[in-house]
Structure formats: structure tokens, C-alpha cells
Amino acid sequence: MTVPAQQIKFYQTGSFAVGNRLLDLEDRSVQADTDRANALTSGHRACQGCGEALGARYALDAAMRATQGQMVAVNATGCLEVFSTPYPQTSWQIPWIHSLFGNAPAVATGVAAALKAKGRTDVRVIGQGGDGGTVDIGFACLSGMFERNDDVLFICYDNEAYMNTGVQRSGATPPAARTMTTQAVGPEPGNAFGQGKNVPLIALAHEIPYVATATVAELHDLEYKVRRAMEFRGARYIHVMVPCPLGWGSAACDTIRVARLAKESGLFPVFEAEDGEVTGVVKIRRQVPVEEYLRLQGRYAHLFGDPPRTDVIARIQAMADRNIRRFGLVE
Amino acid sequence: MDKPFAITLDVGSSKANKTGAWRTERPVYADRMPPCNQACPAGENIQRWLYLAEDGSYESAWRELMADNPFPAIMGRVCYHPCQTACNRARLDESVGINSVERFLGDEAIRQGWTVPVTAEPTGKRIMVVGAGPAGLSAAYHLTLMGHAVTVMDSGAYAGGMMRFGIPRYRLPRDILSAEIQRILDMGVTLELGHTVTNLPAALRHFDAAFLAVGAHIGRRAYIPAGDAARILDAVSMLRGMEGGVPCLGRRVVVYGGGNTAMDAARTARRLGATDTVVVYRRTRDRMPAHDFEVEEAIEEGVTMKWLSTITHADGERVTVEKMRLDETGFPQPTGEFEELAADTVVLALGQQADLTLLQGLPGVDFEDGVVKVGDNLMTGYPGVFAGGDMVPAERTVTVAVGHGKKAARHIDAWLRGTTYRPAPRPAPAAFDILNPWYYSDAPATVRSTLELARRTSTFDEVQSGLDESSALFEARRCLSCGNCFECDNCFGVCPDNAVIKLGAGERYAIDLDYCKGCGLCAAECPCGAITMQAEQT
């Protein structure tokens, strides 16, 4: 039986830090281990402080441990693919194939089918991509993979826009955010309210065995969810929030902080669900107004001009408040 | 090899791509000065010994503590712990119970009989220490560790100074005091009790250097018009009397003054059977120099407080008290309103003065406000004669005295070698704002239990008890390790470029500059602020 990360009780750090010399080895994170797989190794060309590079290593190292190295990853086009594999180099230290931008879930399904045909169901399959590849162009393949309950864990690294091609809006771009295609002009600057899709909830509606959200700010929780996902067969989905310093206009050193504030403000609810039912939420530990989250990011700078757009900030706060009510994020 | 168009490298790992070249800033591990260490008058490396205690290495923790302060068990009882006032954890929930862990370590050492070996080669130098209070004993301890031969002289019948003849037993049990003093004597310190030094120039002839630590023992008097039958004592004499027998105070005792000594006198009077003990103080409670906890404990024990009052007359049965009011400058002014209190004894607790007659005839020594002037190196105007503790201008506490003893030992040692002792420069402070407190679990402080009230007013049993092992461990683990790496693996984990190398337990980490892009995530996510970002030279 796997224990949720939050149950580790330790009085200095340990529940939250990567490791701790005082904790038993099995209570430390995979990342604390010098023998971690380093699925995505040094020399990659991701920007300084890239949340996606970090999130991918966190998730895949956890998956490598959970599967004892018996796994293969299928990667959609996007930053993660481009910065890791400019020919003739690769940063991947796992079996890894690149699909197309829009078909990673289908290719993963095919890999799983092939492995099954060869009697190698001990090898587990992971599909992964950015939010564009998952929420938009790859969505039909993803929904089909869910609907057929194919034995694939699909991980979406959500940086809330098409970053690799220069920060265009995606179906995961939040309201009011400035992107190249949603400029901060006019009476409703930035991305529109009331559009876009919530793929974790759409996945949930498919009633697949396991759905979870996580952020790069809570490593123990993210690793737990990957481990837990690997305990199931069938379609599974993990949606990881990975801030992008370039696209969000945040400082490279603030990547984890920004992700933490997304969760602590209630804007990004962190939960898990089995067979269509929410089984756990990570409570907000130090609640903050959304303003603290928004202020760190250049893509919201237009909300803090003179005069500030308190009306828009209030609408974003209302979104957070709704999440808090809906998921019971506050004790 | 034939390579395709525009390809210059073999197919292989991206490790060939040294992304470190992108960097404009590099992370550097630094040990910064935690506020607790900064505040400790004895200069303890608190963060370090708490770190050692955290994994149950109590003996190592104790030895680390002993490097600066030979009295952990005493400190853990009487130190006013400015470290805890400064502790960063107070900004999260409550400060770390440094003092109670210190006491646990001190008591554990006594239980286990841990001792400190003297490993230095004898230097052949002889040093005289006058006064066996905390300053003198601390100097003797450190000088002995440096290989010098130390003789301590004290007029008293027992060593300890005000720790024995001032601080009451219910705060500092005498077996604890004796055990920690004996450990110093066992290191080879010569102690001459009942030896009052009067002629310093003569005494100095047998020694290469001297450390004076005679304290401040003369109770300050105030002129109070008094009838013949009035019984007026000073608090230090009264408390000193406790070590010989039981002073006769009567049933109604008035203590005059608002400092810690007044609280000790009043609480002692209660324990000696006084039914009414009243503290008379001319200002308000918030202006009392006594620490809050002492005032509270005194009130709990039935001592009553009369603030804004002065004593104008005393006779055998009563004292007359005049009410005061504070003027705009906060100074108490008489009101002309009087009141009478029944009193058998008046105890004056108005502060102490130093008796410096032993310095007469020593050329070059200067005095100021009744104490001896010393340089930054604690040397008096007479070469080779150093002084510390209550007899020099400083805060008068056991811990300050212990710190003076250590500091003087270092300067004396250097002076004897014809050099100058220069303390290492202090690292930059580890202020709260350099921490990333997200990572610390919530953990409110443990509370030390106190003796039941009935026994507090009838016996001299110790009021505050110590922590058991599990609570001491819990308390040690509450430390945030401000500014000093405690190996939480955060930097190793959060680097998107795998550019942090974990060197193994106790060895900390290094940065792989071939791949570090200088994003600063490791520095930002270090819980304790042990990493700084420094600009690359271009």
C-alpha cells in the first residue's frame, strides 16, 4: 500500500524538502537518491529555470523507480522534445521515442499494443507532451486512449501556452494572461475569460482508473502520484503544472515559487481521482491571494499598471475561490 | 567520420553540450551567521550543536557546546537565553527551545560522566585567576585547554561566585553547579578557597599573567530614615546567608527594588516562611528590570507587587510607602500620598557595586562608574592583567561572564606568545528573509513543566524541570539551521540541469559548473539560505 506524501510527519523538514539526512531512505524522495535515473540529463537546451525540464525529470525518475527501469516514453513535439534531442544529441537516459505534435497518445497506445503482442506487458508505457500537444492538437487521440482504457500513463506538462513556437495561446492558457496571440490590449486585455478546457476534469469524466494533478513545487506529492499511477493498469492521466520563465515572464529562480503560489492561491487545485471519483486533495497550507501569484509574472503585468485592473484580479480571485469551494482546498 | 550536413558531433549524450557557458551568476555555498549564534554572549555555535543533537549524537553536540562554554547544565537553567529572543523560528511559530536542549545536554553529560581531555602541550606559563565565579572559571577552563597552568583564588568557602551565593537553589540546584565546577577542577586547575587577594602587585610576582573576575558583591544601600528597631538587610547578603544557614527574616518581608535580585529575594523569603512578601518598586511593571518570567513566577508563588511606590520610613513593625507617578520623561515623581505596610524586615535589592580595592597600587588601571576600564582585548591599563565579568562595563549575567572568560583566555594566550588574537571575521547574517520557510513542518515548541505550587513555596526544590530525551530531540529538530546547510537535498533535487553534485553524508554538495546555467533555483529553494548567487567575472 502506498502512503500519500503528506502523511510523513517530521519535525524539521522532510514532508516538504527533497530529502533529509534524518529520514529513513524510503521516506526520502527519488530525487534525493544519487542513483536516480536522471531520465533527462545535463546539457539539454531548456531555458534557465525551466519548469518543464524539472517536472519531466521528477516524473520520469519516479516512474523509472516504480517500474524498475522497465518503461518507454513517447514524446509529443514541443519544448520538451526540442530542447532534449537536437540531433545528434539526446538528454534522455531512458528508452524514448518522438511522435508528432498531435499523436503522442495514439503512438503510446500503439507501443502498448505492440508490447502486449510480444508478451512484454512488464514494460510500461508513458506518453507525454505539453499542454498544446495534450489539450489541443492531441486531444482526440488522448480521449480515444482514455475511452479504450489503453494501458498508458499520459503525463501533460502544462506551461499554459505553445512555448516552443513562441508563446501562443493554448486551450490551457488562463484568462487575462498575455501571450503572443492574446495581447494585453483593449478593454479585456490578454486571454479571454470563459474559454479553454480543464483536461484533468475531462479525463475524470472518462472514468479512467487514475487521474491526478501535481506541480513542480511539491515533489513528494508528484512522485507519490506517479508511483500510484503505476499501480494501475489501463489509462491514467497526470497533469503537472510547470511554470515557464520565458513565456510567463517570471524570474528563472522563481519557477518553483510560482508553482507553489498557483496551488496555495487555489488557482491550481491539486487532487487525485480513481475511477471517476476524487479520492484526495492536497489542502492549501499557507493560503495567499491570487495577486501574490500574478505579480511574479510579466504575462499579468498589465493588471498592475496605473490604475491597476482590480476588477480583473477580482475575477481571477473568484476562480480561485470557486476551486477552493469545489475541491475543499481549505481545512 | 562522415557527418550529415551541419552536424559536427557524434550521436551521443547531450552532456557534450556544456550549458554552463550560459551562466551569468553562479551558486556558492556559504555558511552564514545564524541569529542565535550572533546573540549568544558566550559565543556558542548553537546551530551546529543543535544539528549534532538532531540525530541523537548528544555527546558530539555537548562537545561542540563545550568548545565555547563549560557550563551547559548551568546555562540551561540560569541563562536568560538572548539566543531564543533572536531565533528566526519565532517568526514561524515559537523560537527553538535552545536553552532547554542545552540543559538536556548538560544533564546528560553529568549523568554519563563525560569529561574534557586536555591535549595541549604544557606551555610552562602560570596564570592567576582571581574570583571563582563564572568569568574566572570559564577563563581557567579555556586557559587550561590551551596548556597553561592556572591557579584560581577566591575568598569564599566554595567556588561559583554569584552562581552559588546569589542565584537561589530552586533555580540552580547545587549538585549541578558543583558537578560542572568539579569537571573543570579535574582538568588540573588549582583552586585556593578562602584566599582573598588584597595585594595584587605582590601576588602577580609569581605569575605570567592574571585574569581578575571579582564580580560586584556590595549591595547598594539607599538612605531610608529608620527607627532603631528597623531590620534592614541587603539582598545579596541575605541570599549569601542562605548558603550558610537560614537567615531570620520574620513573617512580613518588604523587598525594595525591581530587578531579578529583588525577585529572588522575595521568592526566597516566601520559601523561608514569610506569609506576606511585598515587592516595592518605584516605577511600573513594564519598566521593571526583572525578566517577565521571574515576575510571573514570583506572583504565582504569592509575592505581591507594589508598583509606583518608594519607601520613606521604616521601623521595627511597619514601613511607610509614598505613591509615585511617572512624569512625561518616564521618571517617577512623588505624589505626597502615603501608605503603611506591616513589615518585620526590609530587604534592599537596589543593585550591586564592585569592590575594587585589590587593584589599589596597580599603576595604569582606570575606573569608570565604579567598574574597571578594559580594552577590546579585556586587558586593564596594566600590561598582563585582564579583567571580565561583573567588574567591567558590561551586562551583568552569568553568560556574559562566561563569554568574557573565553575571550580573555584567547587574548591572554596571544599576549603570552607576544602576538595579538584576531577573531575570524563574522560571516554575513542569516536573517529571516533569506530563508525559504515553506519547507519547515509546523511544530510548536515543547513546554518545560514546573513544580507544583505547594512545593514551590515550602521547599527549595528546582522549579523548572528538564526535557526528557524525546522532547529534547523534538526541540533540537525544530531548528531551521539558519544559513547553514543541513543536507536536505533540496538543491540536489530542484536543479533542472542536474548540476548539483551530492557528495555524500556530511560532505554536502558541489556545483557542476559545466552544466549550471545559473538559474538560481537552488538558492531560492534552499530552506535555510545557505546558497548565494554571485556574479560571474566577465
Ligand SMILES: Cc1cc2nc3c(=O)[nH]c(=O)nc-3n(C[C@H](O)[C@H](O)[C@H](O)COP(=O)(O)OP(=O)(O)OC[C@H]3O[C@@H](n4cnc5c(N)ncnc54)[C@H](O)[C@@H]3O)c2cc1C
Ligand atoms: C541574586 C542574583 C541572581 C542572579 N541570577 C542570574 C541569572 O539567573 N542568570 C544570569 O545570567 N545572571 C544572574 N545573576 C548575575 C550573575 O550572577 C553575575 O553576573 C555573574 O555571577 C558574574 O560573574 P563574575 O564571575 O563576574 O563574578 P561573581 O560570580 O560575582 O564571582 C566573583 C568571585 O570573586 C570572589 N572575589 C571577590 N573579591 C575577591 C578577592 N579580592 N580575592 C579573591 N576572591 C574574590 C568572590 O568571592 C566571588 O566568588 C544574578 C545575580 C544575583 C545577585
Ligand SMILES: Cc1ncc(C[n+]2csc(CCOP(=O)(O)OP(=O)(O)O)c2C)c(N)n1
Ligand atoms: C502539426 C504541427 N503543428 C505545429 C507544429 C509546431 N509546433 C511545434 S511545438 C509547438 C507548440 C508546442 O506547445 P506545447 O505542446 O504546449 O508544448 P511546449 O512547447 O509549450 O512545452 C508547435 C505549435 C508542429 N510541430 N506540428
Ligand code: SF4
Ligand atoms: S548560553 Fe544562553 S544565549 Fe548562549 S546558547 Fe545557551 S541559552 Fe542561548
Ligand code: SF4
Ligand atoms: S532556527 Fe536554529 S539556527 Fe535559526 S536562529 Fe533558531 S536556533 Fe538558531
Ligand code: SF4
Ligand atoms: S539550480 Fe542548477 S542550474 Fe540553477 S543555479 Fe542552481 S545549480 Fe545552477
Ligand SMILES: [Mg+2]
Ligand atoms: Mg505548453
